[in-house]
Amino acid sequence: MTPxxxxxxxxxxxxxxxxxxxxxxxxxxxxxxxxxxGVVGESGCGKSVHALSMMQLIPYPPGKITxxxxxxxxxxxxxxxxxxxxKVRGRDIAMIFQDPMTSLNPVFTIGFQITExxxxxxxxxxxxxxxxxxxLLELVGIPGAKDRLDDYPHQFSGGMRxxxxxxxxxxxxxxxxxxxxxxxxxxxxxxxxxxxxxxxxQEELGMAIMWITxxxxxxxxxxxxxxxxYAGSIIETGQIHNIYKETKHPYTIGLLGSLPRLDDAPxxxxxxxxxxPPDLLALPEGCPFAARCEYRIEKCLVEKPPLEGIDxxxxxxxxxxxxxxxxxxxx
Amino acid sequence: MxxxxxxxxxxxxxxxxxxxxxxxIFRAGNDVKxxxxxxxxxxxxxxxGLVGETGCGKTTxxxxxxxxxxxxAGNIIFDGVxxxxxxxxxxxxARSKMQMIFQDPYASLNPRMTVGxxxxxxxxxxxxxxxxxxxxxxxxxLDIVGLNPDFVNRYPHEFxxxxxxxxxxxxxxxLNPDFVVCDEPISSLxxxxxxxVVNLLEDLQxxxxxxxxxxxxxxxxxxxxxxxxxxxxxxxxVELADRDEIFLNSLHPYTQALMSAVPVPDPDxxxxxxxxxxxxxxxxxxxxxxxxxxxxxxxVAIDICFKEEPEYREVKDNHWVACHLVK
Numbered sequence: 001m002t003p004x005x006x007x008x009x010x011x012x013x014x015x016x017x018x019x020x021x022x023x024x025x026x027x028x029x030x031x032x033x034x035x036x037x038g039v040v041g042e043s044g045c046g047k048s049v050h051a052l053s054m055m056q057l058i059p060y061p062p063g064k065i066t067x068x069x070x071x072x073x074x075x076x077x078x079x080x081x082x083x084x085x086x087k088v089r090g091r092d093i094a095m096i097f098q099d100p101m102t103s104l105n106p107v108f109t110i111g112f113q114i115t116e117x118x119x120x121x122x123x124x125x126x127x128x129x130x131x132x133x134x135x136l137l138e139l140v141g142i143p144g145a146k147d148r149l150d151d152y153p154h155q156f157s158g159g160m161r162x163x164x165x166x167x168x169x170x171x172x173x174x175x176x177x178x179x180x181x182x183x184x185x186x187x188x189x190x191x192x193x194x195x196x197x198x199x200x201x202q203e204e205l206g207m208a209i210m211w212i213t214x215x216x217x218x219x220x221x222x223x224x225x226x227x228x229x230y231a232g233s234i235i236e237t238g239q240i241h242n243i244y245k246e247t248k249h250p251y252t253i254g255l256l257g258s259l260p261r262l263d264d265a266p267x268x269x270x271x272x273x274x275x276x277p278p279d280l281l282a283l284p285e286g287c288p289f290a291a292r293c294e295y296r297i298e299k300c301l302v303e304k305p306p307l308e309g310i311d312x313x314x315x316x317x318x319x320x321x322x323x324x325x326x327x328x329x330x331x
Numbered sequence: 332m333x334x335x336x337x338x339x340x341x342x343x344x345x346x347x348x349x350x351x352x353x354x355x356i357f358r359a360g361n362d363v364k365x366x367x368x369x370x371x372x373x374x375x376x377x378x379x380g381l382v383g384e385t386g387c388g389k390t391t392x393x394x395x396x397x398x399x400x401x402x403x404a405g406n407i408i409f410d411g412v413x414x415x416x417x418x419x420x421x422x423x424x425a426r427s428k429m430q431m432i433f434q435d436p437y438a439s440l441n442p443r444m445t446v447g448x449x450x451x452x453x454x455x456x457x458x459x460x461x462x463x464x465x466x467x468x469x470x471x472x473l474d475i476v477g478l479n480p481d482f483v484n485r486y487p488h489e490f491x492x493x494x495x496x497x498x499x500x501x502x503x504x505x506l507n508p509d510f511v512v513c514d515e516p517i518s519s520l521x522x523x524x525x526x527x528v529v530n531l532l533e534d535l536q537x538x539x540x541x542x543x544x545x546x547x548x549x550x551x552x553x554x555x556x557x558x559x560x561x562x563x564x565x566x567x568x569v570e571l572a573d574r575d576e577i578f579l580n581s582l583h584p585y586t587q588a589l590m591s592a593v594p595v596p597d598p599d600x601x602x603x604x605x606x607x608x609x610x611x612x613x614x615x616x617x618x619x620x621x622x623x624x625x626x627x628x629x630x631v632a633i634d635i636c637f638k639e640e641p642e643y644r645e646v647k648d649n650h651w652v653a654c655h656l657v658k
Contacts, residue, residue, distance in 0.1 A: 187613075188550070189384065193608055195594075221601040245599075258526035260554065270555065273523040274527075
């Protein structure tokens, strides 16, 4: 089966006064249709920028995609011009943003904002679009959906706004939905509602979802596969069980260790990763994680490890010493 | 075990209302009942975790406890002294024993002051140490929180989020306080940095014998650091117990839902876990529902919940809960 999405050697740079920020460095991976992919990493690791690059939403200047191909359904998105790209956005790929407070336009009604995408991409009358918008709001579980189409965003609570955003994202039945930290601004009980909703919708509608987050807990409940990113590169990728149970990369091991677990004995100290992520203006020559890694050897400082497949499994890791470390790491 | 431990802070029926926006010039709006009758004790050298969702009043509790907000009603008894009885000068002295670490390390440090003067500010106010003494104390503090003591002349923008939070911690420790209110000290930090700061706070507690009120919305982190935990909903404490008790035998339906909503970083557990998904949103605190304030979202509410407010009572040893359904 050909994959739905194939990204090859994507590189994004920001040319700033202080120098070149190497935000995305040689990212390559594939996604199948109907797959839920979790992209995990800390702030500044390039997880959002790589998704924006796919959609050609990087502001130029200062941002520029310097290399790479993004194949969606047999089409390289990076070769499309703005007009062609507009047809892809919203119809083939839709995006939900982190902050539902700021990503909805406060001066237009919710109904207007949902019908906008419908009218742009489909051959619909206003009446039909409005009916469809009502159905969509109902689908995402907003009570009294039809009556709320004429409400403005400030009349919705945070969780409801995020539901409305999801309704907008789904309006044209995209093949791929990119959710960029969609629950980070929400409370845990509301977050649980949204995760539950997205899972149900994915089962019903069957689109692929890319869920970008810094929270390893959220994707554990949701994703099929995980990409772990660090300083603009994917450092480990695999099926969800590989990542959580057979963790190979020292950064992923550290990240999982730094989360308190509900079955910890009292007084256990959290495993913290010393130091800070590297400055993207001055990325080191070798492995980007080397400076913070306790298993570092000479080679790590001079040569960047490639993302290597582990025999016979859908699990790859970018580390020179993963075979030696493997035994020590997984809890 | 708790019986022989000394109570450091006692909070009795604390209320803090903020005036609502006025409806017209003739009619004031309803008061926002941010904290509405909260009572608990904090024992010496323990960590009490205070959790709840946005707008439940947890930060207001912390600030009112230090009299940074004047309480609308209720008492805070710190080390045997009721803060209400103190004059301004005495209150200022009492405050040197109770300090606060703020949530946002970007907003809580003055960008135009050097690290040395930020950390030394409490010493300027409360002590008459000489300049060299202050400088030595500041360097010692920076060393304690794991920063290079030579950084005294740098400005906050030269530090990362985690390092700034360490500066905030150093400032809070400057006067050797007994009690520190940690108001979401880690929620603006990255995961790998959060663990560094939490480990530091735990170390300091052991070394300096500190008592913490740890306010957060991240339940797993609160469970990690706390001895006991209190859960707040809409201005009230709904449940308070030892941390293991509250995680294993939570009695209040809100606590149960909150616990089950915490994402677990383990796909096997996530699959088997029974999730309680609450309907709806938190009601407006200026217009809370009648009866039990959780009744709009409670999956098990019965008649009485809509009429009478449940009493907050000790149902088991050291396990307090406010729910009609708990016998």
